[in-house]
Amino acid sequence: MTTTSLRLGLAGAAVLALAACGDSTPPAAGGPIAVEARDDACAVARTAADAGTLTFEINNKGSRVTEFYLYAEGDRIMGEAANIEPGASRRLIVEVPDGGKYQTACKPGMQGKGIRADFTVNGSAGKQADANAKLAEAAKSYQRYVSSQSDALQSKTTEFVGAVKAGKVDEAKALFPVARTYWERIEPVAESFGDLDPRIDAREADLEEGQEFTGFHRLEKDLWVSGLQADSPTIADRLLADVNEIVAKAKSVELTPLELANGAKELLDEVATGKITGEEDTFSHTDLWDFRANVDGSKAAVAALRPVVQERDAALLATVDEKFAAVDALLDKHRAGEGFKSYTDLTEPEIKALAEAIDALGEPISKVAEVVARP
Incomplete structure (x- = not known):
């Protein structure tokens, strides 16, 4: 099964249908902001909005899969809609309580800095969490989860780096997917900090011209393919500094x-655009570890929001739980000891079953943000 066919298969149910973005009538103040994404353009209907909950309706009229981002200063990601296939539309709902200078960006091919434009947010607005005790507790609960996973990421990366620097190849290979588990669970948070994410997690195939190959995947190549290099210890030290x-x-x-x-949806998009195709851990084939971790992180985000979603849309929550259980059951079939079998050991029907399960989960997960955004 090709990468393209897998992505197209995943896109069907996971994409939330929206009204067309091509209407030339200016949208009402405070209403949804239409975005027309093309291969060489990113037309955002408004360049300013009042602080609060913003809704972007993105229509991909280009020929390449694209992404849409709203960035704060320092390239901090405020919101992201990924894996938007040609002809498809997605809705991004993001809370922006603070006025200031921001940027919008479309990324044709899901690469590079994107086609950017300035975007101004005026005034300030009360945060949802400040007005709703359940939402406030959800944010605190997930922050505790991120903190615990961050501690484990730091600890296991330290062990991994130590093994690399000591030339203990077998030990480093065993620690590689374990350390990455904690990274993958909090990836939407980690990705929000500018250049740190590509330094830590860039894949060789995705490097831009002049970009140095560093981080987990450079060491993965050293361990599984080329053998440890003279600069492997330096790369390992840099990885640990970036993780810290x-x-x-x-x-x-x-x-x-x-x-x-x-973030719960972004983690499933990570599976759909990388793990399910075997592109993520192309040297070690430990993709199922990352797959499991992304699903864990998505589930943790939903768990934090559970009281709110249960109150506002119990049927949606029941569907989400059912689809998570189906993905869990499939992943459990591919366990090997404390971890998972090599991705290359999966058959095409097994990969297709995983893709379909993520597709089925992505559809209800895509609706959680709209439930949370309700006043």
């Missing part, structure tokens, strides 16, 4: 309930 920096940032960031909801 991102752990400190992740622990201090204030997350909104909508960031939790969007």
Whole structure:
């Protein structure tokens, strides 16, 4: 099964249908903001909005899969809609309580810095969590989860780096997917901090011209393919320094309930655009570890929001639980000891079954943000 066919299969149910974005009538103030994404353009209907909950309706009229981002200063990701296939539409709902200068970006091919434009948020608005005790507790609960996973990421990365520097190849290979588990569980938070994410997690195939190959995947190649190199210890030290920096940032960031909801969907998009195709861990084939971790992180975000979703849409929550259980059952079939079998050991029907299960889960997860955004 090809990468393209898998992505197209996943896109069907996971994409939330929206009204067309091509209407030339200016949208009402405070209403949804239409975005027309093309291969060489990113037309955002408005360049300013009042602080509060913003809704972007993205229509991909290009020929390539694209993403849409709203960035704060320092390239901090406020919200992201990923894996938007040609001809498809997605809705991004994001809470922006603070006025200031932001940027919008479309990323044709899901690569690079994107086609950017300035976006201004005016005034300020009360945070959802400040007005709703259940939403406030959801944000605190997920922050505790991020903190615990960050501690484990730091600890296991330290062990992994130590093994690499000591030339203990078998030990380093065993620690590689374990350390990455904690990274993958909190990936939407980790990805929000500018250049740290590509330094830690960039894949060789995705490098831009002049970009150095560093981080987990560079060491993965050294361990499984080329053998440890003269600069492997230096790469390992840099990885640990970057992880230490991102752990400190992740622990201090204030997350909104909508960031939790969007993060739950982003983690499933990570599976759909990388893990399910075997592109993520192309040297070690430990993709199922990452797959499991992304699903764990998505489930943790939903768990934090559970009281709110239960109150506002119990039927949706029941469907989400059912679909999570189906994915869990499939993953359990591929366990090997304390971890998982090599991704290359899966048959095409097994990969297709996993893709379909993620597809079925992605559809209800995509609705959680709209439930959380309700006043």
